[in-house]
Amino acid sequence: MIYFDNASTTAVLPEAAQKMYESMLEYTGNPSSLHELGFKSEQALNGAREKVARAMGVNAKNLYFTSGGTEANNTAVIGTALAYKSRGMRVITQTTEHPSVTDSFRHLEELGFDVVYLPVDTFGHISLDELSAAVDEKTTLVSIMYVNNETGAMQDIDGIIKAVKAKNPSCKFHCDCVQAFCKHALPKKADLISVSSHKIGGAKGVGALYIADGTRTENLHFGGSQERGLRPGTENLAGIVGFGLAAELGGRDLEQKAKNVSSVKSELLKLTELLPDVYVNGALDSPYILNLSFLGVRGEVLLHALEADGIYTATSSACSARLKNKLKIVDLLNEGRGESALRLSFNAANTSDEAVCVREALLKHVPVLRKFQPR
Ligand SMILES: Cc1ncc(COP(=O)(O)O)c(C=O)c1O
Known part of the structure; x- marks a missing residue:
């Protein structure tokens, strides 16, 4: 068998699979419980957070686990646009994003946001001049992916962030790094970054969103204080622990x-x-x-x-x-x-x-x- 479909999903690394199996038997407590078993699970959760954050090159306190790249993208785009709605309702993306980003912007359009979809050239790149021209004082969010999942085209993220901030320093920048994580060094100055576990040898149904200090994002789910209220619901602990190990191994x-x-x-x-x-x-x-x-x-x-x-x-x-x-x-x-x-x-x-x-x-x-x- 030759598997050349790794952008769809990767096989789970045997080490991550073993770790997830052991985690399910070992961490029986709810990470939110106040007793010893809960504390042990919480420690495992935060240990994985450290590992994923280290591989991403970000601080663990800024990292939130999600159910995958799709949810991380939905929260980054919709949650951030809603959080800054009173400042302005103009948001910008490009035409060749993953549907989890594009459909989020479609939703924002339905909510009355003014959405700009920047075109790409035949190489799959946006124009920095067109981006610059599109950003105004009412623009609150720009979302451009790093590596395109269809073609592997990579955007000049550092240049893009520079162009956005030069026009409007308070505009937030989100980068879908699902296809870049553990393959390319992630952008240093993005305000929000999405990653996914099953593209790096972890389990399906786990992801993470980095939110920089000073960036506000509204939660889209309700019902608990897990992940500091951004993503309520009892955590997929085994999946998250496996994600941590996959990131530790894959980040090298x-x-x-x-x-x-x-x-x-x-x-x-x-x-x-x-x-x-x-x-x-x-x-x-x-x-x-x-x-x-x-x-x-x-x-x-x-x-x-x-x-x-x-x-x-x-x-x-x-x-x-x-x-x-x-x-x-x-x-x-x-x-x-x-x-x-x-x-x-x-x-x-x-x-x-x-x-x-x-x-x-x-x-x-x-x-x-x-x-x-x-x-
Ligand atoms: C660029 C990109 N973003 C987001 C996603 C969605 O990630 P997930 O499958 O974890 O929801 C994918 C998955 O194919 C992707 O390639």
């Missing part, structure tokens, strides 16, 4: 890992020379994601042909089509390229040998499938 050797993964990506990039009509979608920024269009073959058909060989990949079309319908934006991928896009996404354990194997499989399948699909 980022440069070495990126180098290894780059060689995996390079092997697959050779397809653009070995086959006609193969195009790279988006910029070749993050080594962890490669999005290729094999013109004349539907991505879904290719995905299933590879699956029959034990190779797991993803298409991009579902997400892009959704965005097109909902926002009426110009898609990053034009018509034919969107239909025939295949996303290959890697983790540090993938090897060049696996990449060569997948390349061979594509060299075998694409010419055959092209014969059966009218252009």
